[in-house]
Structure formats: structure tokens, C-alpha cells
Amino acid sequence: MVFKKCPGQDLSRKKISEVICNFPCLKCGAEVEFFFDDKVRNCPECGAKVEKSEARFLKDFGCAEWCGMAEECIGPEKYSELYKAKKESQKK
Numbered sequence: 444m445v446f447k448k449c450p451g452q453d454l455s456r457k458k459i460s461e462v463i464c465n466f467p468c469l470k471c472g473a474e475v476e477f478f479f480d481d482k483v484r485n486c487p488e489c490g491a492k493v494e495k496s497e498a499r500f501l502k503d504f505g506c507a508e509w510c511g512m513a514e515e516c517i518g519p520e521k522y523s524e525l526y527k528a529k530k531e532s533q534k535k
């Protein structure tokens with residue numbers, strides 16, 4: 444069975460600016476490129492851990508934030524990251 448992703452997570456429907464965004468490394472200031480489903484990346488310059496903001500992470504996942512099929516769609520691992528980010532963002 445081929446599982447078809449819903450349009451909200453279909454990369455071919457996203458604009459490049461929605462798929463890739465840059466966040467500056469807090470340690471050395473280098474721009475770190477994040478793919479839309481990345482939450483944490485290592486800086487290519489200094490190797491420091493760079494985290495995407497919760498708000499941007501949630502926005503990038505779009506419909507997965509509320510979609511009932513999100514867990515199957517993006518996978519349980521990403522889903523738990525998303526869930527954590529959502530909880531974090533509600534705390535503030």
C-alpha cells in the first residue's frame with residue numbers, strides 16, 4: 444500500500460521559502476539552514492547546536508499541527524517533536 448501524504452506536507456506544493464529557512468547560530472553568528480522538518484541542527488561553522496524557534500517549527504508543519512492524520516503523515520518521531528514544540532509554545 445502506498446501512503447499518500449496530505450497536501451499540507453507535500454513538498455512539491457510548498458514554496459522554497461516555506462521549505463528552507465535560516466537561523467543564525469547563537470555562538471558564531473553563521474546562518475544555519477533548516478529544512479522545514481528540522482527542529483535542531485548543528486552549526487556548520489562551529490558545530491554548536493542551533494534550534495529553530497517553536498513558532499517557526501509549528502508554522503512549518505502547517506496542517507500537521509491540528510490534522511488527525513498527522514502522526515501517520517509525518518511519522519511518530521516528528522510528531523512527538525511537534526507535540527513538544529506545541530506544548531513549549533503554549534507555556535510562554
Ligand SMILES: [Zn+2]
Binds near residue numbers: 489
Ligand atoms: Zn556557529
